[in-house]
Amino acid sequence: MEPRTLSRDEADAFGRELDALKSEVVADLGQRDTDHIRRVIGAQRVAEATGRVLLHVGFDPLTFVAGTGALALSKILENMEIGHNVMHGQYDWTGDPALDSRAYEWDIVCAGDDWRHSHNYEHHTFTNIVGKDRDVGYMFLRVTEEQRWRPAHLMQPASALALAALFQWGVALHDLRIDELLRGKQSARAFAQRARPFLTKASWQLFKDYAFYPALALWNAPRVLAGNLIANLVRNVWSFAVIFCGHFPDGVRYYGQDETRDESRGQWYVRQLNGSANLEGNRWMHLLTGHLSHQIEHHLFPDVPAARYPEMAPRVREICARYGQSYCTGSFARQLGSVAARLVRLSLPAKLPHSAAASASN
Amino acid sequence: MISTARLAETLTRRLFLDRQLQLWSGALAPTWSPSEILARVVAVVAETRDTRTFVLAPNRHWRGHRAGQHTMVDVERDGARVRRCYSLSSAPGGRRVAITVKRVPGGRVSGFLHESLRVGDIVRLSPPAGDFVLPDDHRPELLFVSGGSGITPLMSMLRDLDRRDAVEDVVFVHYARAKRDVIFGVELERLAARHPGLRLILCLDDAANGGFDEARLAAAVPDFAERATFLCGPAGLMERVERMWHAAGASARLTRERFSAPPRKEAASVADGTVAPEVAVTLARAGRTVAVATGAPLLETLERAGERPPNGCRIGICHTCKCTKRSGTVENLLTGAISDAADEEIQLCISVPRSDVELGL
Numbered sequence: 001m002e003p004r005t006l007s008r009d010e011a012d013a014f015g016r017e018l019d020a021l022k023s024e025v026v027a028d029l030g031q032r033d034t035d036h037i038r039r040v041i042g043a044q045r046v047a048e049a050t051g052r053v054l055l056h057v058g059f060d061p062l063t064f065v066a067g068t069g070a071l072a073l074s075k076i077l078e079n080m081e082i083g084h085n086v087m088h089g090q091y092d093w094t095g096d097p098a099l100d101s102r103a104y105e106w107d108i109v110c111a112g113d114d115w116r117h118s119h120n121y122e123h124h125t126f127t128n129i130v131g132k133d134r135d136v137g138y139m140f141l142r143v144t145e146e147q148r149w150r151p152a153h154l155m156q157p158a159s160a161l162a163l164a165a166l167f168q169w170g171v172a173l174h175d176l177r178i179d180e181l182l183r184g185k186q187s188a189r190a191f192a193q194r195a196r197p198f199l200t201k202a203s204w205q206l207f208k209d210y211a212f213y214p215a216l217a218l219w220n221a222p223r224v225l226a227g228n229l230i231a232n233l234v235r236n237v238w239s240f241a242v243i244f245c246g247h248f249p250d251g252v253r254y255y256g257q258d259e260t261r262d263e264s265r266g267q268w269y270v271r272q273l274n275g276s277a278n279l280e281g282n283r284w285m286h287l288l289t290g291h292l293s294h295q296i297e298h299h300l301f302p303d304v305p306a307a308r309y310p311e312m313a314p315r316v317r318e319i320c321a322r323y324g325q326s327y328c329t330g331s332f333a334r335q336l337g338s339v340a341a342r343l344v345r346l347s348l349p350a351k352l353p354h355s356a357a358a359s360a361s362n
Numbered sequence: 363m364i365s366t367a368r369l370a371e372t373l374t375r376r377l378f379l380d381r382q383l384q385l386w387s388g389a390l391a392p393t394w395s396p397s398e399i400l401a402r403v404v405a406v407v408a409e410t411r412d413t414r415t416f417v418l419a420p421n422r423h424w425r426g427h428r429a430g431q432h433t434m435v436d437v438e439r440d441g442a443r444v445r446r447c448y449s450l451s452s453a454p455g456g457r458r459v460a461i462t463v464k465r466v467p468g469g470r471v472s473g474f475l476h477e478s479l480r481v482g483d484i485v486r487l488s489p490p491a492g493d494f495v496l497p498d499d500h501r502p503e504l505l506f507v508s509g510g511s512g513i514t515p516l517m518s519m520l521r522d523l524d525r526r527d528a529v530e531d532v533v534f535v536h537y538a539r540a541k542r543d544v545i546f547g548v549e550l551e552r553l554a555a556r557h558p559g560l561r562l563i564l565c566l567d568d569a570a571n572g573g574f575d576e577a578r579l580a581a582a583v584p585d586f587a588e589r590a591t592f593l594c595g596p597a598g599l600m601e602r603v604e605r606m607w608h609a610a611g612a613s614a615r616l617t618r619e620r621f622s623a624p625p626r627k628e629a630a631s632v633a634d635g636t637v638a639p640e641v642a643v644t645l646a647r648a649g650r651t652v653a654v655a656t657g658a659p660l661l662e663t664l665e666r667a668g669e670r671p672p673n674g675c676r677i678g679i680c681h682t683c684k685c686t687k688r689s690g691t692v693e694n695l696l697t698g699a700i701s702d703a704a705d706e707e708i709q710l711c712i713s714v715p716r717s718d719v720e721l722g723l
Binding site: 034035 | 376378381382438442443444649672714
């Protein structure tokens, strides 16, 4: 069904209903939310300790696989359900310094302060506005017909795979705005300034995973190094997949800068809805994605504790249905397939008739 | 040279070992913390029907307090930290400290402490603070005036004097409802019996000398204006004592500690209509704007609007709710001072808005 275009008044009424839903959930926040995140934190610490012990003291392939798996699980939980959500300020209301969005530092090479600006502010404010949201294709992938084709896009099926493997580096480098340096929009001095927190953070991360822990393992050093490398790789590929499924499958809309000028709060809500896509799955799926399987709810309510999204989702869908708005959701396999097909399709320049048909179907 | 402690801190933080330490120490050594003051409850003493003393054994981060100071106690209620100020009632110097808490009807923290805090539980404390203390060179003639639970900081001072055997000439006037409501009643009488220099005057509502009366106080302590006086009690009592000392020209010798906010002044500009009944408060970091009433402190109205700024004592003492006011005008309820310049630090709990305000929250 083609989604209805809402007038400004309709969009504002739509926004007020979402505001009311948010207020209701925020008023209900309490012990169970704090207990949830502490339980996840406890599980993540135990998984990390288990993984490291198995890698360090074991010598057989079985403990290698189990240790690497536990470490990868720990890194995924820390990155997605803990780091991402805590740094969004979802638990600031608890007053617990360990859950303070401004102080939290996550276990990836991207410095927390860089991400807090580029993600929390830019991406969540200008979501899917081509030319303003630097997360649309991360400035080098073509994910919508609205982006002009360049010959470099021919490479994008391969470069997307490389990004998947090195996703934490992609996230970190993205914040340095290398593209602006190359186009002369950023001075070398500003770039050096911007790069400093990243260099510090990345050095420590490399030291931790590839020098400190291997050295601690003495003769087991190669095994520990390999385990850490694989665990980082698994976390990278997983977070890449989840995040690409959140904004780039078919059914997601992109906006031009003109149509979002003088946008009201209600229209901002509509854009967040249209610019995001959900993944279906069970509670483990939701937990491992840091509840970004509810990317739509996350974009509507970025500072509400993410574990609340599953209970908010049916009510969001109901509100969307009443306003004739589409709600993009699908299985992980379907959404990922759709993203892959799109990356391949858009690596080629569009012939004019095909382009018109493609944009009409969007 | 980089200090070893600094290096260890950087290493544990950068390698995320601090998080592992926190998890395992929680199970093995619950009062261990890299920086926070955690204290284990070692005894709970019922002082009166609505007042209890909690004896605490703090970890190594507790640096000791001065008699009369307070600490902020941090507890978790409904998943969120709530902090309240309590005077320390124990004498300084020991490894153990005590807070004495009166249960306030409907009080979130005092109710929790009374109902749920047991021996062995862990509470979080702030470093002791406050300038309601005996100066080192105080004159030997002292007068303590307290009402109800206001006795707690004065008891710390008296215990300190007792410990140092320095009770030379102390008059302790305490106001309470009835004999059984006198906190530390037994100990006070024991101390009075031991120290000839301590004169105890209990004024009980159900006895002939009950209730505050200027003439009676002046008759009981004729040299009150000459003594170094320390005052802590309900707002009404404090106000009358302040007036009496002012009239006697002795305000300079009167030191006070408030447990409750002074009676709220009606904001004149609201009453005469020069300020709108409602203004917009922008929380710049959160990117939100909320409409609040101008008649009440910002902390209160922001909370009513669903915001949760950090806060502590709520009466202008602890500075936990301090934040930068980027623009707009606010009035300090305690001093009446107007802050209208950009980027001034204000305390939310005692500041009422006089215009639209932008805060660095």
